[in-house]
Amino acid sequence: MSRLSAAGVARAAVVFGALALFPFAFPAHWVVNLAIFTVMYAGLASSWNLLGGFSGYLSLGHAAFFGIGAYAIGILFTHIGVGAGYKPFVVLPAVGVAVALLSVPIGWVALRVRAATFAIVTISLLFVVQQLAFNLHGLTNGSQGLALPFPHFAPATYERPFYWAMLAVFALSMLACWYVRGSKLGLMLHTVRDDEDRARGVGVDVTTAKVIAFAVSVGLTAMIGGIWAYYIAFVYPQFAVDPLVTIGAVLMAFLGGKGTIWGPALGAFILVPVQQYLAYKLGASQLYLVGYASVFLAIMLLLPRGILPSIEDRRARRRADPRGPDVDGSGAPSRAEQVVA
Amino acid sequence: MSALLEVEGVAKRFGGVTAVDDCSLEVAEGTVTALIGPNGSGKTTLFNVVTGYLAADAGAVHFAGRRFDRPDPARLYRSGLTRTFQQARVFASLTLVENLVAAIHQSWRSLLRARVSASDDERAREVLDQFGIAHLADRRAGELSFGQRKLLEFGTVLMGRPRLVLLDEPTSGVNPVMVEAMERHVRRLNEEGLTFLIVEHDMNLVMRLCDPVIVLDHGAKIAEGHPDDVRSDPLVLDAYLGV
Numbered sequence: 001m002s003r004l005s006a007a008g009v010a011r012a013a014v015v016f017g018a019l020a021l022f023p024f025a026f027p028a029h030w031v032v033n034l035a036i037f038t039v040m041y042a043g044l045a046s047s048w049n050l051l052g053g054f055s056g057y058l059s060l061g062h063a064a065f066f067g068i069g070a071y072a073i074g075i076l077f078t079h080i081g082v083g084a085g086y087k088p089f090v091v092l093p094a095v096g097v098a099v100a101l102l103s104v105p106i107g108w109v110a111l112r113v114r115a116a117t118f119a120i121v122t123i124s125l126l127f128v129v130q131q132l133a134f135n136l137h138g139l140t141n142g143s144q145g146l147a148l149p150f151p152h153f154a155p156a157t158y159e160r161p162f163y164w165a166m167l168a169v170f171a172l173s174m175l176a177c178w179y180v181r182g183s184k185l186g187l188m189l190h191t192v193r194d195d196e197d198r199a200r201g202v203g204v205d206v207t208t209a210k211v212i213a214f215a216v217s218v219g220l221t222a223m224i225g226g227i228w229a230y231y232i233a234f235v236y237p238q239f240a241v242d243p244l245v246t247i248g249a250v251l252m253a254f255l256g257g258k259g260t261i262w263g264p265a266l267g268a269f270i271l272v273p274v275q276q277y278l279a280y281k282l283g284a285s286q287l288y289l290v291g292y293a294s295v296f297l298a299i300m301l302l303l304p305r306g307i308l309p310s311i312e313d314r315r316a317r318r319r320a321d322p323r324g325p326d327v328d329g330s331g332a333p334s335r336a337e338q339v340v341a
Numbered sequence: 342m343s344a345l346l347e348v349e350g351v352a353k354r355f356g357g358v359t360a361v362d363d364c365s366l367e368v369a370e371g372t373v374t375a376l377i378g379p380n381g382s383g384k385t386t387l388f389n390v391v392t393g394y395l396a397a398d399a400g401a402v403h404f405a406g407r408r409f410d411r412p413d414p415a416r417l418y419r420s421g422l423t424r425t426f427q428q429a430r431v432f433a434s435l436t437l438v439e440n441l442v443a444a445i446h447q448s449w450r451s452l453l454r455a456r457v458s459a460s461d462d463e464r465a466r467e468v469l470d471q472f473g474i475a476h477l478a479d480r481r482a483g484e485l486s487f488g489q490r491k492l493l494e495f496g497t498v499l500m501g502r503p504r505l506v507l508l509d510e511p512t513s514g515v516n517p518v519m520v521e522a523m524e525r526h527v528r529r530l531n532e533e534g535l536t537f538l539i540v541e542h543d544m545n546l547v548m549r550l551c552d553p554v555i556v557l558d559h560g561a562k563i564a565e566g567h568p569d570d571v572r573s574d575p576l577v578l579d580a581y582l583g584v
Contacts, residue, residue: 195430202443202444203415
């Protein structure tokens with residue numbers, strides 16, 4: 001395929017190869033645990049990027065679908081009985097596909113509004129799902145939550161299956177981003193990000209493009225939620241549908257550079273270890289949230305477009321005629337960026 | 342001559358302001374029709390209604406024999422009606438080639454195919470070449486000057502093989518050389534059979550290029566005809582100069 005570049009393949013092989021072997025190099029339980037959450041957020045940020053980064057539609061409600069995925073696995077366990085061991089991982093793709101299909105009508109309605117309004121609509125979606133989790137006692141056991149059985153993995157390497165499952169979905173998210181960016185769908189999403197009205201004016205089927213991106217994005221998010229639930233072994237409404245999960249993922253995407261392939265993951269690999277360290281140092285006081293906020297402000301002030309695009313800009317400027325006018329790098333900020341800024 | 346575009350009794354109100362008031366006009370196939378009128382006469386609103394960006398409060402728009410009630414720019418584009426914007430809107434973060442390729446109609450089956458196929462690329466470069474900006478093909482549209490953006494926008498709308506192009510002030514804010522280039526492109530494309538409806542404030546250009554000329558005032562048509570006749574029409578003089 002012409003879209004593959006040798007450098008890109010090599011980069012992906014090195015990064016994912018190293019990540020796959022990581023538990024062998026650092027087998028300590030707490031390190032693998034940290035790695036699970038890092039890769040989880042890398043996956044969340046990458047899957048969020050598919051819609052938020054490519055089309056500029058900033059969803060703040062992806063945690064709703066994370067929670068739906070978590071509950072899907074929990075409910076499959078307690079009500080249907082998918083069996084223990086590796087079987088929950090096997091049903092994950094089905095959960096992802098089902099949530100993606102379920103999200104089509106939701107996305108179709110939610111994506112009728114623009115920019116900031118869309119962000120608000122998705123936040124409300126998150127609270128709707130949380131309330132459902134609290135109140136659908138028969139399915140979710142309400143605020144008592146669902147307890148999942150611990151699988152009989154070998155204690156010495158207990159975390160590894162979860163880690164590799166997270167890594168697989170993260171890889172899938174990256175693959176989706178990469179493939180979409182190189183396709184017509186990616187081009188359509190980019191026209192939406194730059195100027196949606198103009199895109200409609202040149203015949204771009206913006207609704208189809210947005211809804212597909214939304215569905216794939218939340219389907220992947222749900223799969224990650226499912227693995228998380230199995231790993232944590234308890235699903236409570238306030239943890240499974242947690243605004244901080246989305247905010248964390250969005251923050252990471254902004255830090256690394258939303259709309260790029262590697263940016264969101266990079267943001268996760270920087271921020272999750274920092275966050276875990278701060279949470280450990282500052283205890284359960286949730287003071288680390290202040291740290292989150294400061295990072296966000298710092299990004300907005302210093303690197304409004306994120307790490308990777310800023311590096312790319314600097315490189316492009318050096319390559320270009322030094323006397324040439326600095327015509328706005330990759331163009332005017334999108335509506336969404338203006339709203340957030 | 343048959344009417345390619347038929348506007349029938351269109352009205353559009355914004356709150357208490359009636360921007361377009363029972364306006365009817367026709368654009369015949371093969372013409373370069375001008376739409377002129379003093380500021381606030383409803384030209385842009387009418388453009389927005391015709392191109393599906395605004396829903397009309399009353400009246401109907403027929404294009405190529407079909408009636409378009411629900412405002413839907415994408416559908417109109419696919420049936421051959423397209424427009425440019427006064428502010429020259431382009432996809433700033435995309436390259437020039439990508440800007441053009443985005444405007445080629447895609448069936449849903451092609452969604453996962455290559456972003457820019459070899460044949461798309463070739464077609465896009467051909468159009469860029471016609472507009473004299475082929476050397477910028479791989480630059481991002483955000484790096485272009487205003488005049489170059491206007492050319493790019495013009496080129497972009499041609500990718501859908503339109504029958505009628507509405508140009509909203511194609512020469513406002515561009516230098517005289519660019520005005521001349523615009524005029525040349527309109528003439529060339531018109532000779533190839535493309536119909537134009539142009540909102541323009543440069544009266545010299547209108548008089549040189551367009552026939553017929555339609556004059557709007559207070560949201561309704563007050564005159565139509567050959568440029569020379571319109572120029573001497575007392576109603577038109579009245580609208581422009583006031584009493």
